[in-house]
Amino acid sequence: MNVPTQPVVFKPNSRGADRYQYLTQTDAGTPTGELMRRYWQPVALIDSLPPGAAPQPIRILGEDLVLFRDDKDRVGLIDRKCAHRCTDLALGRVEDGGIRCPYHGWLFDVEGRCLSQPAEASATAKDRIRMKSYPLHEAAGAFWAYMGPGEPPLFPNYPALAGGAEHCYTTRWFGDCNWLQASEGNIDPVHTSYLHQLELSSEDMKARWGVFSNQSRPELAVEDTRFGVRLYTLRKIDGTERSSIRITNFVMPNACAVGGFEGYLGEGGLTMLWDVPIDDQHHWRWEFIFHRSGKLNKASLEAQYQSEKEEGDRMRRKWEDLYSQDRESMKGKAYLGLGECFSVHDIAITQSQGTIHQQADEHLSSSDIAIVRARRMLDEAARVVAEGGDPRGVVRTDADNDFRDMVVVTGEIENGDSKEAYCARFTESPDLFRPQ
Incomplete structure (x- = not known):
C-alpha cells in the first residue's frame, strides 16, 4: 500500500536567477518532492539486509521509514513510527510474519x-489499522522504492541496471549537501x-581516464530525449x-548516464549515478558501474x-581540514590534490558550494547549457505532475521500456562530421549494452 501524497501547490519562485530554487525542496507536498515520488528511487544496498538482519532506518525525501526482512524472507518498507503511539519501529522485533512494536506488541507485515494487537479487547480492531508502506523492487544490488500515488510505473530497463551482479558494481556515498547541486x-x-x-x-588508468586530460575548449550541444537530455562534448x-x-545523458529526474570503463574494456560500459535526497x-x-563484458575489476x-x-x-575526508588536500601534489x-577517486572529487566540490547552493549567487555561462536545460525540464515535469500527468x-508499457537509445560512448570523429549521425550508429545497435 503506497499512501497518496499531499496535493501539490505549485508556487515556484519566478525571479531571475533563483527561479528554480524550489527544485532543492523534496518533502511530500512540494512540487519537486511530488515529482521525485513518480520514479523508482534506490534506498538501500541489498547486502545490507541479509536474512536475520536488524530493521534498518531509512530517511528519504524527508520521510522516516524502516526497512526490514521478515522471518519468511519478505522485505518491507513502512513508516518508522508505530501507528499506535509512534514508537520507533527500528527497535522492533522481527517475528511472526512481520515487525513487532516493542512498546505494546502491535505486529505489522511488509x-x-x-x-496483531495482543492487548486489545477487540479481535477486529487491527483490521482498521494500515501503516504507510511502499512497494520495493530489487535490481543491480539495491532495493528501489516507489513512493508515489497509484499504480507504480514499470521499473526502467536501463542498461546499467539490467545485467546482473557479474556486470555491475554498486556502491553509494553520503553527501552532506542538497541533491540538486550534486546532480x-x-x-x-x-x-x-x-x-x-x-x-x-x-x-590502465591512462586508458580509463585519459580523455579527461584534454583542456581544450569543448564544443557542447544538448538535445531532448524521451528520458531526459543527451549531451554531446567534442574536444579537438x-x-x-x-x-x-x-x-552522456541526464536521466529524469535525479540520475545520469555517463562514461564507464570503455577506455580499457572496449565499448559497452557506462556508469549511472543517482543523487537521492x-x-x-x-x-x-x-x-552503478556497468560493463557488458563482465570484466570489471571489482576488487x-x-x-x-x-x-x-x-x-x-561517509567520506573519510572532512571539510574542517579542507578534505586533507595535498597541496604538494598540485x-x-x-x-585538486584529493587523490585518484573521482567520487571524492565530486562530493568534496559540490559540498563546497554550501549545504543548499544559492542559485541567485551564480553566473551561468555558455558551458552550462545542460544544467540550464535540465532545470527547465524539471520545472516542466513538476508542472505536469501538478496537473495529474506522468512526467518525462x-x-x-513494455514497448517504452527499451533504452538502447540511452547511448553512452567515448570515441573520435572527423572534424565537421555529424555528431548526431555518430550517435545514431549506436541507437540502432541492440548489443551496445547487452551483457555478453
Whole structure:
C-alpha cells in the first residue's frame, strides 16, 4: 500500500536567477518532492539486509521509514513510527510474519497491515489499522522504492541496471549537501578536464581516464530525449583533423548516464549515478558501474572506494581540514590534490558550494547549457505532475521500456562530421549494452 501524497501547490519562485530554487525542496507536498515520488528511487544496498538482519532506518525525501526482512524472507518498507503511539519501529522485533512494536506488541507485515494487537479487547480492531508502506523492487544490488500515488510505473530497463551482479558494481556515498547541486555536477562536461585531471599512475588508468586530460575548449550541444537530455562534448585533438566525442545523458529526474570503463574494456560500459535526497540538506550518491563484458575489476574498485570511506558510506575526508588536500601534489598534474577517486572529487566540490547552493549567487555561462536545460525540464515535469500527468521518463508499457537509445560512448570523429549521425550508429545497435 503506497499512501497518496499531499496535493501539490505549485508556487515556484519566478525571479531571475533563483527561479528554480524550489527544485532543492523534496518533502511530500512540494512540487519537486511530488515529482521525485513518480520514479523508482534506490534506498538501500541489498547486502545490507541479509536474512536475520536488524530493521534498518531509512530517511528519504524527508520521510522516516524502516526497512526490514521478515522471518519468511519478505522485505518491507513502512513508516518508522508505530501507528499506535509512534514508537520507533527500528527497535522492533522481527517475528511472526512481520515487525513487532516493542512498546505494546502491535505486529505489522511488509505491506503495513496490522496483524496483531495482543492487548486489545477487540479481535477486529487491527483490521482498521494500515501503516504507510511502499512497494520495493530489487535490481543491480539495491532495493528501489516507489513512493508515489497509484499504480507504480514499470521499473526502467536501463542498461546499467539490467545485467546482473557479474556486470555491475554498486556502491553509494553520503553527501552532506542538497541533491540538486550534486546532480548538476554529473551533467557538467567541462569540469572533467580540470577537477579530475591527474598524474595517472598506470597505463590502465591512462586508458580509463585519459580523455579527461584534454583542456581544450569543448564544443557542447544538448538535445531532448524521451528520458531526459543527451549531451554531446567534442574536444579537438591537437595535431589532427579529429575530435574526441563523449555522449552522456541526464536521466529524469535525479540520475545520469555517463562514461564507464570503455577506455580499457572496449565499448559497452557506462556508469549511472543517482543523487537521492535524504532531506533538503543531505543526499545519497548512488553509483552503478556497468560493463557488458563482465570484466570489471571489482576488487580494485572496492579497494579504492573503501580506502576513502568510513563507517556509514561517509567520506573519510572532512571539510574542517579542507578534505586533507595535498597541496604538494598540485604542483604536478593532480589538479585538486584529493587523490585518484573521482567520487571524492565530486562530493568534496559540490559540498563546497554550501549545504543548499544559492542559485541567485551564480553566473551561468555558455558551458552550462545542460544544467540550464535540465532545470527547465524539471520545472516542466513538476508542472505536469501538478496537473495529474506522468512526467518525462516514466515508463508504463513494455514497448517504452527499451533504452538502447540511452547511448553512452567515448570515441573520435572527423572534424565537421555529424555528431548526431555518430550517435545514431549506436541507437540502432541492440548489443551496445547487452551483457555478453
